Amino acid sequence: MKFLLFLASLLLVVDSVMVVVNGKPDPSSKANQNPNATSWEKCVKYCSEEVTCLLAYDNEGKCEWFQHENITKVKQTTVLEEEKVAFKVNNFSTSSCPSGLNPPTFDNQDAHGVLLIPGEYDNPNRVNYTIKYTAGTWEFSYFEQNACPTDFFVLLQRENIQWCMSTEITPDRPFTSFSYDAAVTTCDNQNGSVLTGATNAAEMEKIKTMQSNLLSWGAVPQESFALRLDGKRTTACQATPRTASCMTDEVRKGVHED
Template sequence: MSPFLFFLLLIGMTSNSDAITQKMVVVWGQPESLSRCVPHADLIWNLCMEICFKTESCVMTFLDNTETCYTCAFNESMSSVQQTRKEDKMKVAFKVGENLVDKCPAGENPPTFDGVMAEGDASTTTDDGKIQNYTISYTGTGWEFSVFSMKRCTSGYAFYRRPNIDWCIAVGYTSYANTSYSRTSNVCQQYGTELSGVASADEVEGLVYQLNALRERLNVTSFNVFADAQRTTECQETPTTEKCMSIDGFKTVDKSVQNLDAYHFMTDASAGATIGKQCMVMLGNVRNDGKVDFVECESDFPFPIWGAICGHEAFS
């Protein structure tokens, strides 16, 4: 066994989307720079490693010879790690991928065992989610990182993890009020996206934030946008049936929205059907921010409609 190896912490983690199993591998070492690392003077080593392990963006932890622990997040200029010895009393834990979850790696100079580069994933699923991958190679005196990073979403779009897809969402708008439902596809296509619904309270909260920002920027009293839902011909006649009160009662583009659970209706899903109001609008008028109502699809709007909710499948 290498004199530089302290121990291997066998902790497995599987992400919901990518089936990535990762572990913390501990070696004697010291980062050449701690400028991108956060100290945790009050944490013992094992808890410090656990924080890194559970934090998406964390790549490694470091314990110095004063027993102060640091967590180091992914960045595009990751510090190299200098190899040390046991008597130096400094150690580093790398977060790396491991497919053989029931076996301990064997070889020299972990985590790059026998010259094989280690790989890790520090991708994030926050609203500004990023794909962040890295490889670790052994240099003979330590380890260095190669990194890859890209945004999961088009600029201005927020990332959300839906049960069946990773999705990006934003308010698409025009420079004039009263766009029609038939023009919403053009509104979204100018951003390279499509008409979108909403699938969670978090998505609604994010859209409300955007609606408020746009209302203030344009200095208008309300900023309302179409959502991806136009009542079917059948349900215009029978809007209160079980089918018509569900997502199946509407024609949609965004098929990853599987129900109406995230929609906060001013009344309910049957509203306006008998008087020609067949298209759904999300309101941004301070009092009813994020609630949805129905309007006629092409004209005679009771309030200005500036655009549409737009979305696209997240990059992977």
């Protein structure tokens, strides 16, 4: 049996911001309520942190928030009507604030957002949405897909990049192993994926969960077998393998070096 870890489906992590404007959701919208958000500021903060929320609404002092499947339109209002909404949108610029009419669609330029909604087997649902402004109304459109290609992948967060990690298992007899070059080639054949390993203890736990799922799904033989992971030291640790930083538990956990 051969076993590989590989990464695919590179996803750029985009920060989101809340943009507060005068408006009210279309009457056909279905709201959730958060009675613990006792001020508008707390309501906006709650929506910014709730992964399924894309709009908050101050409904006569009550905090209402909306999931993507429950809202399609927001009507623009005036300051005198004292109704406010907060849109969650992508923030691609950290150097300056945008300006223009009809935010978050500044000067009628489409606004965009992304939600990563937790799903089964650590493969979240990725909801990309666009907000268009026409004649006093903002309208949402949505495109949904799994963040990773299949449920045989799990989503990893590494710095400001999200990766989908999976395994390659072949039931060879007798049990064999990959050479490094063969491993790189095999990963590349999986839609241009790259060879990887566990970079910390949390990722090692995800690997263990993946293998448990594969066993339960019958993707690997229901028999006793041993799984041995080889690793390669970083360039720095090849030169000084016995330093404290190179001997930490996170470096060594789940990785064996010949």
